[in-house]
Structure formats: C-alpha cells, structure tokens
Amino acid sequence: MNAYSFKISKWSPYPLRVILILFVATFGLYICYVSMNEITLERNARDFLVSLKETENVCSVSGIQPEEMRYIHFPQPATYSRSECSCSPVRFFAIISMQRSGSGWFETLLNSHPNISSNGEIFAVRERRANVSSILNTLDTVYNLDWLSSAAKNECTAAFGLKWMLNQGLMDHHAEIISYLNMKGVSLVFLFRRNLLRRLISVLANDYDRQEKQLNGTHKSHVHSKEEAEILARFKPRINIASLISDISSAEKAIADCLQHFSSTRHIILYYEDIVNNHNALSHVQEFLGVLIAKLVSRQVKIHTRPLSKQVMNWEDVTKTLNGTRYEHFLNHADCDF
Ligand SMILES: *[C@@H]1O[C@H](CO)[C@@H](O)[C@H](O)[C@H]1NC(C)=O
Ligand SMILES: *[C@@H]1O[C@H](CO)[C@@H](O)[C@H](O)[C@H]1NC(C)=O
Ligand SMILES: *[C@@H]1O[C@H](CO)[C@@H](O)[C@H](O)[C@H]1NC(C)=O
Numbered sequence: 001m002n003a004y005s006f007k008i009s010k011w012s013p014y015p016l017r018v019i020l021i022l023f024v025a026t027f028g029l030y031i032c033y034v035s036m037n038e039i040t041l042e043r044n045a046r047d048f049l050v051s052l053k054e055t056e057n058v059c060s061v062s063g064i065q066p067e068e069m070r071y072i073h074f075p076q077p078a079t080y081s082r083s084e085c086s087c088s089p090v091r092f093f094a095i096i097s098m099q100r101s102g103s104g105w106f107e108t109l110l111n112s113h114p115n116i117s118s119n120g121e122i123f124a125v126r127e128r129r130a131n132v133s134s135i136l137n138t139l140d141t142v143y144n145l146d147w148l149s150s151a152a153k154n155e156c157t158a159a160f161g162l163k164w165m166l167n168q169g170l171m172d173h174h175a176e177i178i179s180y181l182n183m184k185g186v187s188l189v190f191l192f193r194r195n196l197l198r199r200l201i202s203v204l205a206n207d208y209d210r211q212e213k214q215l216n217g218t219h220k221s222h223v224h225s226k227e228e229a230e231i232l233a234r235f236k237p238r239i240n241i242a243s244l245i246s247d248i249s250s251a252e253k254a255i256a257d258c259l260q261h262f263s264s265t266r267h268i269i270l271y272y273e274d275i276v277n278n279h280n281a282l283s284h285v286q287e288f289l290g291v292l293i294a295k296l297v298s299r300q301v302k303i304h305t306r307p308l309s310k311q312v313m314n315w316e317d318v319t320k321t322l323n324g325t326r327y328e329h330f331l332n333h334a335d336c337d338f
C-alpha cells in the first residue's frame with residue numbers, strides 16, 4: 001500500500017477527492033485559458049504584420065486596440081504619394097442610406113472635416129454596379145485612395161469613403177459585398193430617416209422638381225439658400241392613399257433587411273432626426289471614423305420646414321389613413337430645422 005491509498009483509507013476519502021478533482025479542473029481551465037490567449041495574441045500579431053506589409057515603410061501605430069487593427073490601413077495610391085502622411089492610418093468607410101434621408105447634407109458635414117473625404121454616390125452610375133465584379137473593382141480603386149473626386153482631400157486624409165444607396169446594387173449583391181467589406185476592413189455608417197412619411201413627401205417633391213426644374217430650369221435635390229428652398233417647398237404633392245401604407249412599410253422593410261444582412265460588419269447606426277436634434281451624434285461618427293473631433297458645417301438649407309399638414313394637398317386623407325395604424329406617430333413627429 002502506498003502513501004496515497006493509506007491516506008485515503010485513514011481519513012475520509014471524500015474531501016480529498018473533491019479537492020483533487022477541483023485542483024485538476026482548475027489546472028485544466030488555466031491551461032485552456034493560457035493557450036486561448038496565445039491563439040488570440042498570435043492572430044493579432046498576424047493581422048498587424050499583414051497591415052504593415054501593405055506599405056514598404058514600416059509604420060508603427062499606437063493607441064489602437066488590437067481588435068481595431070483590421071480596420072486601419074496604410075494605402076499606397078497608384079496616382080500620387082501620401083508622402084509625409086504615408087504612415088498615418090486611414091479608415092475606409094461607406095455611408096449606407098436611402099434617397100431623401102439627409103445623406104447629402106450629412107456627407108457635406110463630413111467633408112467639412114479636414115481629414116475626411118467622402119466621394120459621393122459613386123454607384124449612381126449604372127455601369128459601376130452592372131455586376132459584382134464591376135462593383136468590387138470600383139471599390140478597390142476607391143479604397144486604394146485612387147478615386148479622384150471634388151471631395152478628394154490630400155495625402156493626410158484619415159477616413160476615405162463613399163455614399164451608397166440601398167437600391168444601387170447594394171442589396172442585390174449583399175452577400176458578396178459584405179464579404180468584401182469585411183475582408184477589406186471597411187466601417188459602415190448607416191443613415192436612415194425615422195419619419196418615413198416625411199421621407200415619402202420629400203421623394204415626391206424631388207420627383208416633381210426633376211420634371212419641372214423649378215429653379216431657373218435646373219433640377220436641384222439640395223439647395224444652398226432660403227430663396228431656393230422656398231421655391232421648392234411651394235409644391236405640395238398629393239399622396240396616393242391607396243399605396244400609402246405599403247409604400248411606408250416597404251421602406252421600413254428595406255431598412256430592416258439591410259441592418260439584418262450587414263450586422264456582421266463594423267458599423268454605427270444613425271438617424272437623420274438624431275443628427276438634427278443632437279450634435280453629439282456627429283461626435284460619435286467622428287470617433288467611429290478615428291478622426292479628431294471637429295465642428296462640422298454644411299451650407300445646405302433644409303427645403304421642407306413647414307408643418308407636415310401644410311406640405312401635402314390631401315392631408316386629411318393622409319391623417320385618416322394613418323390614424324390607428326402603427327405609423328400614426330409620423331403625423332405629429334417633428335424633425336426640426338437646422
Ligand atoms: C489631418 O490633416 C492635417 C492637414 O492636412 C494633417 O496635418 C494631420 O496630420 C491630419 N490628421 C490625421 C489624424 O491624419
Ligand atoms: C460587368 O459589367 C461591366 C460594365 O458594364 C462589363 O464591362 C463586364 O463585361 C461585366 N462583367 C461580367 C462578368 O459580366
Ligand atoms: C433665376 O435667374 C434670375 C436671372 O438670372 C436670377 O435673378 C434669380 O435669382 C434666379 N433664381 C434662382 C432661384 O436661381
């Protein structure tokens with residue numbers, strides 16, 4: 001008989017066994033924990049090296065969380081040199097939105113930041129979204145910082161991106177686009193409008209102006225003076241009551257589908273009304289894009305500032321149709337001036 005069994009037979013075996021089991025379990029857990037940590041560290045180290053390989057110089061980055069490493073880049077544009085800023089990290093982004101949701105205004109705000117460059121609705125041009133390969137090729141050019149637009153800033157741009165509407169190939173090819181965005185380390189800014197009735201009125205008014213060209217024969221979706229806003233706001237659309245509920249709910253569904261599909265991406269969700277009413281929203285975006293927080297400004301003037309009841313021809317019918325539905329709150333909901 002060895003010492004071990006002697007002890008067991010001498011004292012009650014149960015506490016000892018329990019202690020032994022506890023010890024083995026704790027030790028096992030500890031080993032697991034250590035090796036998991038090593039795996040994570042190894043993966044981070046690899047990501048880090050990959051992003052360094054993108055550039056010939058070795059850039060050192062500090063103050064960035066390891067899990068954020070895949071979202072920062074050191075691109076080397078083919079068309080110019082990033083010279084003294086070649087080691088300043090860049091974040092790639094896309095503003096995902098729908099027409100008449102304030103994204104034009106939002107983009108001018110972002111572009112007023114010295115280190116942000118947002119290059120407009122690149123996929124408004126049909127050939128660029130004709131198929132998945134032309135979409136991904138276009139994105140490659142954009143995220144290599146070789147997309148030259150009026151919003152292109154300089155070699156010290158720290159956040160570079162575009163504005164992309166749901167109906168510009170984004171939802172049709174969402175699976176391929178999502179894996180590209182995740183592989184490329186792109187951050188997404190979703191911008192939607194809560195009040196989908198106001199959005200609908202804006203869509204109708206904008207469609208009307210596209211035909212009528214009320215401002216001296218040119219169509220404008222965004223204006224820069226009160227006078228121009230006043231002229232465009234004179235038109236009061238007649239809302240198609242028969243399709244009102246389904247128009248609102250299909251916009252609502254498009255937003256929900258989009259957020260569900262893209263949930264695996266690094267993203268932030270913003271609502272137009274929140275930006276109008278709360279300027280912290282703009283600080284959050286700047287933090288999210290990794291730039292220093294600045295005061296952002298836009299020269300755009302809001303077109304529809306009157307109460308909703310004064311903006312449509314058949315307000316009474318609209319009220320009757322939405323009263324008692326889950327869209328009733330759209331009738332009163334104010335979205336303020338800016
Ligand atoms: C922002 O841009 C300025 C001027 O172009 C540059 O000096 C600065 O380094 C940039 N900041 C960042 C964080 O890239
Ligand atoms: C994709 O679209 C582009 C532009 O319209 C076209 O040139 C190209 O041949 C298309 N590629 C495929 C694989 O269909
Ligand atoms: C239209 O043109 C006239 C004459 O050039 C000018 O005075 C007026 O301000 C313009 N109006 C708008 C809304 O652009």
Ligand SMILES: *[C@@H]1O[C@H](CO)[C@@H](O)[C@H](O)[C@H]1NC(C)=O
Nearest residue numbers: 316319320321322323324331
């Ligand atoms: C909405 O419906 C309720 C009851 O059906 C009615 O009492 C109310 O006056 C309606 N409100 C409007 C603004 O029409």
